[in-house]
Amino acid sequence: MSKNYVNPLLHHERVRAITRRHFLGKATKSFGAAALAGLMTDGAFSAPTAPTQEQITKAATHFAPKAKRIIYLHMAGSPPHHDLFDYKPLLNKRHGETAPKEVYASRSAFVKPNAKVLGTPYKFEKVGQSGMWMSELLPNLKKVADDLCVVKSLYTEQFNHAPAQLALYTGHFLAGRPSMGSWLTYGLGSETDNLPAFLVLVSGGKNPSAGGAAWGPGFLPSIHAGVQCRSEGDPILYVSDPKGVDRATRRRTIDAINKINEQQSKEFNCPETLTRIDQYELAFRMQTSVPEVMDIRKESEETLEMYGAKPGEESFANNCLLARRLSEAGVRFVQLFDWGWDVHGTGPNDDILKQLPTKTKQTDQPVAALIADLKRRGLLDETLVVWSGEFGRTVMNEARNNKGFLGRDHHPTCFTMFMAGGGTKRGAVIGETDEWGAHVADNPIHIHDLQASIMHLMGIDHKKLTYRFQGRDFRLTDVHGHVKKELFA
Numbered sequence: 001m002s003k004n005y006v007n008p009l010l011h012h013e014r015v016r017a018i019t020r021r022h023f024l025g026k027a028t029k030s031f032g033a034a035a036l037a038g039l040m041t042d043g044a045f046s047a048p049t050a051p052t053q054e055q056i057t058k059a060a061t062h063f064a065p066k067a068k069r070i071i072y073l074h075m076a077g078s079p080p081h082h083d084l085f086d087y088k089p090l091l092n093k094r095h096g097e098t099a100p101k102e103v104y105a106s107r108s109a110f111v112k113p114n115a116k117v118l119g120t121p122y123k124f125e126k127v128g129q130s131g132m133w134m135s136e137l138l139p140n141l142k143k144v145a146d147d148l149c150v151v152k153s154l155y156t157e158q159f160n161h162a163p164a165q166l167a168l169y170t171g172h173f174l175a176g177r178p179s180m181g182s183w184l185t186y187g188l189g190s191e192t193d194n195l196p197a198f199l200v201l202v203s204g205g206k207n208p209s210a211g212g213a214a215w216g217p218g219f220l221p222s223i224h225a226g227v228q229c230r231s232e233g234d235p236i237l238y239v240s241d242p243k244g245v246d247r248a249t250r251r252r253t254i255d256a257i258n259k260i261n262e263q264q265s266k267e268f269n270c271p272e273t274l275t276r277i278d279q280y281e282l283a284f285r286m287q288t289s290v291p292e293v294m295d296i297r298k299e300s301e302e303t304l305e306m307y308g309a310k311p312g313e314e315s316f317a318n319n320c321l322l323a324r325r326l327s328e329a330g331v332r333f334v335q336l337f338d339w340g341w342d343v344h345g346t347g348p349n350d351d352i353l354k355q356l357p358t359k360t361k362q363t364d365q366p367v368a369a370l371i372a373d374l375k376r377r378g379l380l381d382e383t384l385v386v387w388s389g390e391f392g393r394t395v396m397n398e399a400r401n402n403k404g405f406l407g408r409d410h411h412p413t414c415f416t417m418f419m420a421g422g423g424t425k426r427g428a429v430i431g432e433t434d435e436w437g438a439h440v441a442d443n444p445i446h447i448h449d450l451q452a453s454i455m456h457l458m459g460i461d462h463k464k465l466t467y468r469f470q471g472r473d474f475r476l477t478d479v480h481g482h483v484k485k486e487l488f489a
Contacts, residue, residue, distance in 0.1 A: 062460055186467070202338075296309055395438050
Protein backbone atom coordinates (compact mmCIF):
# COMPACT_ATOMS: atom_id res chain seq x y z
CA MET A 1 0.00 0.00 0.00
CA SER A 2 1.34 3.45 -0.93
CA LYS A 3 2.78 5.56 1.88
CA ASN A 4 0.73 8.49 0.54
CA TYR A 5 -2.54 6.58 0.90
CA VAL A 6 -5.12 8.35 3.11
CA ASN A 7 -8.14 6.47 4.32
CA PRO A 8 -11.08 8.58 3.01
CA LEU A 9 -13.12 7.73 6.10
CA LEU A 10 -10.56 9.59 8.17
CA HIS A 11 -10.63 12.69 6.03
CA HIS A 12 -12.51 15.43 7.88
CA GLU A 13 -14.37 16.87 4.90
CA ARG A 14 -15.31 13.41 3.67
CA VAL A 15 -16.68 12.49 7.07
CA ARG A 16 -18.69 15.73 7.19
CA ALA A 17 -20.08 15.03 3.73
CA ILE A 18 -21.44 11.61 4.58
CA THR A 19 -23.22 12.54 7.82
CA ARG A 20 -26.99 12.63 7.64
CA ARG A 21 -27.16 16.25 8.77
CA HIS A 22 -24.76 17.48 6.09
CA PHE A 23 -26.33 15.27 3.43
CA LEU A 24 -29.72 16.86 4.08
CA GLY A 25 -28.11 20.29 4.20
CA LYS A 26 -26.51 19.80 0.77
CA ALA A 27 -29.56 18.15 -0.81
CA THR A 28 -31.84 21.20 -0.78
CA LYS A 29 -32.31 21.18 -4.58
CA SER A 30 -33.56 17.62 -4.81
CA PHE A 31 -37.20 16.63 -5.14
CA GLY A 32 -36.90 14.66 -1.91
CA ALA A 33 -35.71 17.75 -0.10
CA ALA A 34 -38.69 19.67 -1.42
CA ALA A 35 -41.03 17.08 0.05
CA LEU A 36 -39.08 17.11 3.29
CA ALA A 37 -39.27 20.90 3.43
CA GLY A 38 -43.03 20.68 3.09
CA LEU A 39 -43.24 18.32 6.03
CA MET A 40 -40.94 20.49 8.10
CA THR A 41 -42.98 23.61 7.31
CA ASP A 42 -46.04 21.74 8.57
CA GLY A 43 -44.21 21.18 11.83
CA ALA A 44 -44.31 17.40 11.76
CA PHE A 45 -40.55 17.01 12.01
CA SER A 46 -39.15 20.49 12.43
CA ALA A 47 -37.67 21.78 15.65
CA PRO A 48 -39.42 24.90 16.91
CA THR A 49 -37.67 28.21 16.74
CA ALA A 50 -35.86 28.94 19.97
CA PRO A 51 -37.23 31.86 21.97
CA THR A 52 -35.05 34.92 22.19
CA GLN A 53 -34.06 36.32 25.58
CA GLU A 54 -36.49 39.18 24.97
CA GLN A 55 -39.30 36.68 24.41
CA ILE A 56 -38.29 34.73 27.51
CA THR A 57 -38.43 37.77 29.78
CA LYS A 58 -41.45 39.44 28.23
CA ALA A 59 -44.86 38.62 29.70
CA ALA A 60 -47.62 37.97 27.19
CA THR A 61 -51.09 37.46 28.64
CA HIS A 62 -54.35 36.94 26.77
CA PHE A 63 -56.21 39.23 29.20
CA ALA A 64 -55.58 41.13 32.42
CA PRO A 65 -54.22 38.68 35.01
CA LYS A 66 -55.38 38.57 38.62
CA ALA A 67 -52.17 36.86 39.77
CA LYS A 68 -48.56 37.47 38.76
CA ARG A 69 -46.99 34.43 40.35
CA ILE A 70 -47.83 31.09 41.97
CA ILE A 71 -46.65 29.21 45.05
CA TYR A 72 -47.90 25.63 44.80
CA LEU A 73 -47.68 23.57 48.00
CA HIS A 74 -48.02 19.87 47.26
CA MET A 75 -48.49 17.39 50.10
CA ALA A 76 -47.01 14.36 48.33
CA GLY A 77 -48.83 11.14 49.16
CA SER A 78 -52.15 12.95 49.60
CA PRO A 79 -53.69 14.05 52.92
CA PRO A 80 -56.92 12.37 54.11
CA HIS A 81 -59.67 14.92 53.49
CA HIS A 82 -62.00 13.29 56.07
CA ASP A 83 -59.54 14.10 58.85
CA LEU A 84 -58.69 17.68 57.85
CA PHE A 85 -61.41 19.56 55.94
CA ASP A 86 -64.32 17.33 54.90
CA TYR A 87 -66.14 16.61 58.16
CA LYS A 88 -68.59 13.69 57.89
CA PRO A 89 -70.38 12.78 61.17
CA LEU A 90 -71.83 9.70 59.48
CA LEU A 91 -68.39 8.07 59.46
CA ASN A 92 -68.15 8.26 63.24
CA LYS A 93 -71.74 7.08 63.59
CA ARG A 94 -71.05 4.03 61.38
CA HIS A 95 -67.44 3.46 62.51
CA GLY A 96 -66.47 -0.20 62.41
CA GLU A 97 -69.39 -1.28 60.21
CA THR A 98 -68.87 -2.88 56.82
CA ALA A 99 -68.67 -0.09 54.26
CA PRO A 100 -71.45 -0.10 51.63
CA LYS A 101 -70.46 -0.77 48.03
CA GLU A 102 -71.36 2.75 46.92
CA VAL A 103 -68.48 4.32 48.86
CA TYR A 104 -65.84 2.41 46.88
CA ALA A 105 -64.07 4.02 43.93
CA SER A 106 -64.12 2.20 40.61
CA ARG A 107 -60.47 1.34 41.22
CA SER A 108 -58.42 1.26 44.42
CA ALA A 109 -54.86 0.37 45.22
CA PHE A 110 -55.06 -1.84 48.33
CA VAL A 111 -58.43 -1.65 50.08
CA LYS A 112 -60.24 -4.99 50.33
CA PRO A 113 -63.92 -5.94 49.94
CA ASN A 114 -65.89 -5.77 53.18
CA ALA A 115 -63.57 -3.11 54.59
CA LYS A 116 -64.80 -1.29 57.69
CA VAL A 117 -65.87 2.34 57.91
CA LEU A 118 -63.25 4.53 59.60
CA GLY A 119 -64.52 7.53 61.54
CA THR A 120 -62.17 10.42 62.15
CA PRO A 121 -60.43 10.45 65.53
CA TYR A 122 -60.17 14.25 65.43
CA LYS A 123 -62.52 17.00 66.53
CA PHE A 124 -63.83 19.53 64.02
CA GLU A 125 -65.15 23.04 64.42
CA LYS A 126 -66.60 25.72 62.19
CA VAL A 127 -64.19 28.59 61.64
CA GLY A 128 -64.13 31.95 59.87
CA GLN A 129 -67.03 34.03 58.67
CA SER A 130 -68.03 31.30 56.22
CA GLY A 131 -68.26 28.69 58.96
CA MET A 132 -66.07 26.20 57.09
CA TRP A 133 -65.23 22.97 58.90
CA MET A 134 -61.63 22.44 59.96
CA SER A 135 -59.87 19.79 62.03
CA GLU A 136 -58.17 20.35 65.36
CA LEU A 137 -54.96 19.33 63.55
CA LEU A 138 -54.92 22.73 61.79
CA PRO A 139 -54.98 25.35 64.56
CA ASN A 140 -52.96 27.92 62.59
CA LEU A 141 -54.86 27.58 59.32
CA LYS A 142 -58.04 28.30 61.27
CA LYS A 143 -56.67 31.81 61.90
CA VAL A 144 -56.45 32.55 58.16
CA ALA A 145 -59.69 30.77 57.20
CA ASP A 146 -61.19 33.99 55.84
CA ASP A 147 -58.40 34.16 53.25
CA LEU A 148 -58.96 30.60 51.99
CA CYS A 149 -60.99 29.26 49.10
CA VAL A 150 -61.54 25.61 50.04
CA VAL A 151 -62.55 23.28 47.20
CA LYS A 152 -64.09 19.98 48.36
CA SER A 153 -65.13 18.61 44.98
CA LEU A 154 -61.88 18.05 43.11
CA TYR A 155 -61.48 14.69 41.36
CA THR A 156 -59.15 12.74 39.07
CA GLU A 157 -59.05 9.36 37.30
CA GLN A 158 -55.63 8.34 38.64
CA PHE A 159 -55.35 6.27 41.82
CA ASN A 160 -51.58 5.76 42.09
CA HIS A 161 -49.16 8.46 43.15
CA ALA A 162 -46.89 8.99 40.15
CA PRO A 163 -49.63 8.97 37.47
CA ALA A 164 -51.85 11.19 39.64
CA GLN A 165 -49.07 13.71 40.23
CA LEU A 166 -48.22 13.76 36.53
CA ALA A 167 -51.87 14.23 35.58
CA LEU A 168 -52.19 17.12 38.03
CA TYR A 169 -49.06 18.93 36.87
CA THR A 170 -48.65 17.95 33.22
CA GLY A 171 -52.21 17.11 32.17
CA HIS A 172 -51.34 13.50 31.35
CA PHE A 173 -50.61 10.42 33.47
CA LEU A 174 -47.54 9.44 31.41
CA ALA A 175 -44.21 11.25 31.65
CA GLY A 176 -43.02 13.46 28.80
CA ARG A 177 -45.42 16.41 28.82
CA PRO A 178 -44.47 19.89 30.08
CA SER A 179 -45.36 20.70 33.68
CA MET A 180 -47.64 23.52 34.75
CA GLY A 181 -44.72 25.72 35.78
CA SER A 182 -43.04 25.13 32.44
CA TRP A 183 -46.20 26.07 30.53
CA LEU A 184 -46.56 29.28 32.53
CA THR A 185 -42.96 30.36 32.08
CA TYR A 186 -43.21 29.51 28.37
CA GLY A 187 -46.32 31.67 28.07
CA LEU A 188 -45.45 34.49 30.45
CA GLY A 189 -41.68 34.60 30.61
CA SER A 190 -39.79 35.72 33.68
CA GLU A 191 -40.11 38.72 35.98
CA THR A 192 -36.38 38.65 36.72
CA ASP A 193 -33.18 38.30 34.69
CA ASN A 194 -31.15 36.93 37.61
CA LEU A 195 -33.18 33.92 38.74
CA PRO A 196 -34.93 31.04 37.00
CA ALA A 197 -38.63 31.65 36.43
CA PHE A 198 -39.51 28.23 37.87
CA LEU A 199 -37.96 26.88 41.09
CA VAL A 200 -38.66 23.70 43.07
CA LEU A 201 -38.12 22.97 46.78
CA VAL A 202 -38.48 19.49 48.30
CA SER A 203 -38.88 18.41 51.94
CA GLY A 204 -39.85 15.25 53.77
CA GLY A 205 -36.71 13.31 52.89
CA LYS A 206 -37.51 12.27 49.32
CA ASN A 207 -38.76 13.48 45.96
CA PRO A 208 -42.41 12.95 44.98
CA SER A 209 -43.28 9.68 43.26
CA ALA A 210 -43.37 11.35 39.83
CA GLY A 211 -39.82 12.62 40.35
CA GLY A 212 -38.43 15.40 38.18
CA ALA A 213 -41.11 14.78 35.56
CA ALA A 214 -43.48 16.72 37.83
CA TRP A 215 -41.48 19.87 37.08
CA GLY A 216 -39.90 18.90 33.75
CA PRO A 217 -40.21 20.91 30.51
CA GLY A 218 -41.29 17.93 28.39
CA PHE A 219 -40.99 18.95 24.75
CA LEU A 220 -40.72 22.68 25.54
CA PRO A 221 -37.26 24.29 25.34
CA SER A 222 -35.29 23.15 28.38
CA ILE A 223 -34.93 26.71 29.69
CA HIS A 224 -38.52 26.28 30.96
CA ALA A 225 -37.61 23.37 33.25
CA GLY A 226 -38.11 23.73 36.97
CA VAL A 227 -34.79 24.17 38.79
CA GLN A 228 -34.57 22.20 42.03
CA CYS A 229 -32.98 23.98 44.99
CA ARG A 230 -31.31 22.42 48.01
CA SER A 231 -31.40 23.37 51.67
CA GLU A 232 -27.78 22.39 52.37
CA GLY A 233 -24.58 23.26 50.50
CA ASP A 234 -24.98 25.18 47.28
CA PRO A 235 -28.68 26.11 46.90
CA ILE A 236 -28.37 25.00 43.27
CA LEU A 237 -25.73 22.47 42.22
CA TYR A 238 -22.55 23.98 40.77
CA VAL A 239 -23.70 27.57 41.30
CA SER A 240 -20.40 28.26 43.09
CA ASP A 241 -17.10 28.51 41.24
CA PRO A 242 -14.89 25.43 41.66
CA LYS A 243 -11.70 25.79 43.68
CA GLY A 244 -9.04 27.76 41.83
CA VAL A 245 -11.52 29.45 39.50
CA ASP A 246 -12.44 33.08 40.17
CA ARG A 247 -15.38 34.99 38.71
CA ALA A 248 -13.31 36.63 35.96
CA THR A 249 -12.06 33.23 34.80
CA ARG A 250 -15.60 31.86 34.84
CA ARG A 251 -16.70 34.83 32.69
CA ARG A 252 -13.98 34.17 30.11
CA THR A 253 -14.85 30.47 30.07
CA ILE A 254 -18.53 31.15 29.44
CA ASP A 255 -17.68 33.67 26.71
CA ALA A 256 -15.54 31.07 24.94
CA ILE A 257 -18.24 28.40 25.22
CA ASN A 258 -20.87 30.82 23.98
CA LYS A 259 -18.82 31.62 20.87
CA ILE A 260 -18.66 27.93 20.02
CA ASN A 261 -22.38 27.56 20.64
CA GLU A 262 -23.13 30.60 18.47
CA GLN A 263 -21.13 29.08 15.62
CA GLN A 264 -23.00 25.81 16.01
CA SER A 265 -26.33 27.62 16.10
CA LYS A 266 -25.57 29.45 12.83
CA GLU A 267 -24.56 26.21 11.16
CA PHE A 268 -27.27 23.84 12.40
CA ASN A 269 -30.06 26.19 13.57
CA CYS A 270 -30.71 24.01 16.62
CA PRO A 271 -33.00 25.80 19.12
CA GLU A 272 -31.47 23.97 22.08
CA THR A 273 -28.11 25.57 21.28
CA LEU A 274 -29.56 29.05 21.82
CA THR A 275 -31.24 27.76 24.98
CA ARG A 276 -27.84 26.54 26.18
CA ILE A 277 -26.35 30.01 25.66
CA ASP A 278 -29.13 31.61 27.70
CA GLN A 279 -28.69 29.03 30.45
CA TYR A 280 -24.96 29.71 30.71
CA GLU A 281 -25.64 33.43 31.02
CA LEU A 282 -28.39 32.90 33.60
CA ALA A 283 -26.15 30.56 35.59
CA PHE A 284 -23.45 33.23 35.71
CA ARG A 285 -25.89 35.84 37.03
CA MET A 286 -27.29 33.32 39.51
CA GLN A 287 -23.91 33.02 41.22
CA THR A 288 -24.65 36.35 42.87
CA SER A 289 -28.45 36.38 43.06
CA VAL A 290 -29.15 32.83 44.32
CA PRO A 291 -27.04 32.88 47.52
CA GLU A 292 -28.55 36.28 48.36
CA VAL A 293 -32.20 35.31 48.00
CA MET A 294 -31.76 31.83 49.53
CA ASP A 295 -30.17 33.09 52.76
CA ILE A 296 -33.04 33.16 55.29
CA ARG A 297 -30.64 34.35 57.99
CA LYS A 298 -31.36 37.81 56.65
CA GLU A 299 -34.93 37.53 57.97
CA SER A 300 -35.89 38.97 61.36
CA GLU A 301 -36.21 36.73 64.40
CA GLU A 302 -39.91 37.54 64.43
CA THR A 303 -40.35 36.26 60.87
CA LEU A 304 -38.31 33.11 61.49
CA GLU A 305 -40.40 32.36 64.56
CA MET A 306 -43.59 33.09 62.64
CA TYR A 307 -42.77 30.33 60.13
CA GLY A 308 -41.01 28.04 62.59
CA ALA A 309 -37.99 28.27 60.28
CA LYS A 310 -34.46 27.41 61.35
CA PRO A 311 -31.58 28.45 59.06
CA GLY A 312 -29.42 25.57 57.89
CA GLU A 313 -32.07 22.89 58.27
CA GLU A 314 -33.97 21.05 55.57
CA SER A 315 -37.62 21.64 56.41
CA PHE A 316 -40.97 22.56 54.96
CA ALA A 317 -40.99 25.66 57.18
CA ASN A 318 -37.73 26.89 55.66
CA ASN A 319 -39.06 26.16 52.19
CA CYS A 320 -42.24 28.20 52.81
CA LEU A 321 -40.14 31.17 53.87
CA LEU A 322 -37.89 30.68 50.85
CA ALA A 323 -40.99 30.56 48.64
CA ARG A 324 -41.98 34.00 49.87
CA ARG A 325 -38.46 35.36 49.30
CA LEU A 326 -38.27 33.85 45.81
CA SER A 327 -41.70 35.16 44.84
CA GLU A 328 -40.76 38.58 46.16
CA ALA A 329 -37.60 38.43 44.00
CA GLY A 330 -39.65 37.79 40.86
CA VAL A 331 -39.74 33.99 40.47
CA ARG A 332 -42.87 33.19 38.47
CA PHE A 333 -43.63 29.70 39.81
CA VAL A 334 -42.38 28.23 43.09
CA GLN A 335 -43.32 24.61 43.66
CA LEU A 336 -42.96 22.95 47.06
CA PHE A 337 -43.22 19.18 47.54
CA ASP A 338 -43.47 17.71 51.03
CA TRP A 339 -43.33 13.93 51.30
CA GLY A 340 -44.93 11.83 54.07
CA TRP A 341 -48.72 12.11 53.59
CA ASP A 342 -49.38 8.57 52.33
CA VAL A 343 -51.26 7.41 55.44
CA HIS A 344 -52.14 3.78 54.65
CA GLY A 345 -51.93 2.62 58.25
CA THR A 346 -49.46 -0.20 57.67
CA GLY A 347 -47.52 0.86 60.78
CA PRO A 348 -46.94 3.77 63.18
CA ASN A 349 -45.00 5.71 60.54
CA ASP A 350 -47.90 5.97 58.09
CA ASP A 351 -51.06 5.95 60.19
CA ILE A 352 -53.53 8.73 60.94
CA LEU A 353 -52.91 8.62 64.71
CA LYS A 354 -49.14 9.26 64.66
CA GLN A 355 -47.95 10.21 61.18
CA LEU A 356 -50.80 12.56 60.24
CA PRO A 357 -50.38 14.75 63.38
CA THR A 358 -46.63 14.77 62.70
CA LYS A 359 -47.15 16.09 59.18
CA THR A 360 -49.74 18.69 60.15
CA LYS A 361 -47.46 19.91 62.94
CA GLN A 362 -44.67 20.36 60.38
CA THR A 363 -46.83 22.20 57.85
CA ASP A 364 -49.80 23.93 59.48
CA GLN A 365 -47.80 26.80 60.99
CA PRO A 366 -45.61 27.60 57.96
CA VAL A 367 -48.54 27.49 55.49
CA ALA A 368 -50.57 29.86 57.65
CA ALA A 369 -47.48 32.05 58.12
CA LEU A 370 -46.87 32.16 54.36
CA ILE A 371 -50.39 33.40 53.71
CA ALA A 372 -50.26 35.94 56.55
CA ASP A 373 -46.77 37.13 55.57
CA LEU A 374 -47.72 37.65 51.92
CA LYS A 375 -50.80 39.55 53.06
CA ARG A 376 -48.96 41.91 55.41
CA ARG A 377 -46.40 42.65 52.67
CA GLY A 378 -49.12 43.48 50.17
CA LEU A 379 -48.22 40.48 47.99
CA LEU A 380 -51.15 38.12 48.54
CA ASP A 381 -53.49 39.82 46.06
CA GLU A 382 -51.05 39.14 43.21
CA THR A 383 -49.65 35.80 44.47
CA LEU A 384 -51.73 32.65 44.11
CA VAL A 385 -51.08 30.10 46.86
CA VAL A 386 -52.33 26.57 46.17
CA TRP A 387 -52.37 23.62 48.62
CA SER A 388 -53.27 20.08 47.56
CA GLY A 389 -52.41 16.41 47.30
CA GLU A 390 -52.84 14.33 44.16
CA PHE A 391 -56.07 12.48 45.13
CA GLY A 392 -58.27 11.72 48.15
CA ARG A 393 -58.44 8.90 50.70
CA THR A 394 -61.01 6.20 51.37
CA VAL A 395 -63.97 6.17 53.74
CA MET A 396 -62.75 2.79 54.98
CA ASN A 397 -59.84 1.69 57.11
CA GLU A 398 -57.38 -0.03 54.80
CA ALA A 399 -56.35 -2.54 57.48
CA ARG A 400 -53.55 -3.96 55.36
CA ASN A 401 -52.22 -7.16 56.94
CA ASN A 402 -54.61 -6.56 59.89
CA LYS A 403 -51.91 -4.94 62.01
CA GLY A 404 -54.40 -2.80 63.91
CA PHE A 405 -53.25 0.61 62.64
CA LEU A 406 -55.63 3.19 61.21
CA GLY A 407 -55.15 4.38 57.65
CA ARG A 408 -56.95 5.20 54.43
CA ASP A 409 -56.26 3.93 50.90
CA HIS A 410 -56.04 5.99 47.68
CA HIS A 411 -59.36 7.40 46.46
CA PRO A 412 -59.50 9.40 43.19
CA THR A 413 -63.20 10.31 43.01
CA CYS A 414 -63.02 13.29 45.40
CA PHE A 415 -60.47 15.27 47.38
CA THR A 416 -60.06 18.64 49.03
CA MET A 417 -57.63 21.44 48.23
CA PHE A 418 -57.50 25.15 48.96
CA MET A 419 -56.24 28.34 47.38
CA ALA A 420 -55.52 31.80 48.75
CA GLY A 421 -54.86 35.16 47.14
CA GLY A 422 -54.26 35.72 43.45
CA GLY A 423 -57.85 36.69 42.69
CA THR A 424 -59.53 33.71 44.38
CA LYS A 425 -62.68 34.02 46.47
CA ARG A 426 -61.90 34.66 50.13
CA GLY A 427 -63.49 32.71 52.99
CA ALA A 428 -65.37 30.42 50.61
CA VAL A 429 -66.19 26.72 50.35
CA ILE A 430 -66.73 25.47 46.80
CA GLY A 431 -68.35 22.13 46.02
CA GLU A 432 -69.46 19.35 48.32
CA THR A 433 -69.19 15.59 48.69
CA ASP A 434 -71.88 13.09 49.66
CA GLU A 435 -72.64 12.20 53.26
CA TRP A 436 -69.77 9.69 53.27
CA GLY A 437 -67.18 11.97 51.66
CA ALA A 438 -66.78 9.32 48.97
CA HIS A 439 -68.08 11.02 45.81
CA VAL A 440 -68.70 14.56 44.58
CA ALA A 441 -72.29 15.64 45.24
CA ASP A 442 -72.12 19.27 44.09
CA ASN A 443 -70.01 21.23 41.57
CA PRO A 444 -67.50 18.61 40.42
CA ILE A 445 -64.13 20.14 39.48
CA HIS A 446 -61.78 17.96 37.46
CA ILE A 447 -58.03 18.50 37.69
CA HIS A 448 -58.15 19.85 34.10
CA ASP A 449 -60.70 22.42 35.30
CA LEU A 450 -58.31 23.39 38.08
CA GLN A 451 -55.48 23.79 35.56
CA ALA A 452 -57.65 25.91 33.26
CA SER A 453 -58.71 28.09 36.21
CA ILE A 454 -55.16 28.61 37.44
CA MET A 455 -54.07 29.60 33.93
CA HIS A 456 -57.01 32.02 33.75
CA LEU A 457 -55.97 33.71 37.00
CA MET A 458 -52.53 34.23 35.44
CA GLY A 459 -54.07 35.90 32.39
CA ILE A 460 -53.77 32.85 30.12
CA ASP A 461 -56.49 31.27 27.99
CA HIS A 462 -55.67 27.59 28.41
CA LYS A 463 -56.99 26.83 24.92
CA LYS A 464 -54.68 29.35 23.27
CA LEU A 465 -51.37 28.56 24.99
CA THR A 466 -50.21 25.74 22.72
CA TYR A 467 -47.00 24.24 21.43
CA ARG A 468 -46.68 22.29 18.21
CA PHE A 469 -44.98 18.93 18.67
CA GLN A 470 -45.01 15.77 16.55
CA GLY A 471 -47.52 17.24 14.13
CA ARG A 472 -50.16 18.59 16.50
CA ASP A 473 -50.73 21.41 18.96
CA PHE A 474 -50.45 20.45 22.62
CA ARG A 475 -51.63 22.36 25.69
CA LEU A 476 -51.58 21.78 29.46
CA THR A 477 -55.24 20.77 29.56
CA ASP A 478 -54.92 18.68 26.36
CA VAL A 479 -58.49 18.62 24.94
CA HIS A 480 -60.21 19.10 28.31
CA GLY A 481 -60.80 21.70 30.99
CA HIS A 482 -63.27 24.43 31.83
CA VAL A 483 -62.56 27.63 33.74
CA LYS A 484 -64.43 27.57 37.06
CA LYS A 485 -65.20 31.24 37.68
CA GLU A 486 -66.98 30.45 40.95
CA LEU A 487 -63.45 30.13 42.40
CA PHE A 488 -62.70 33.76 41.63
CA ALA A 489 -63.34 36.85 43.69
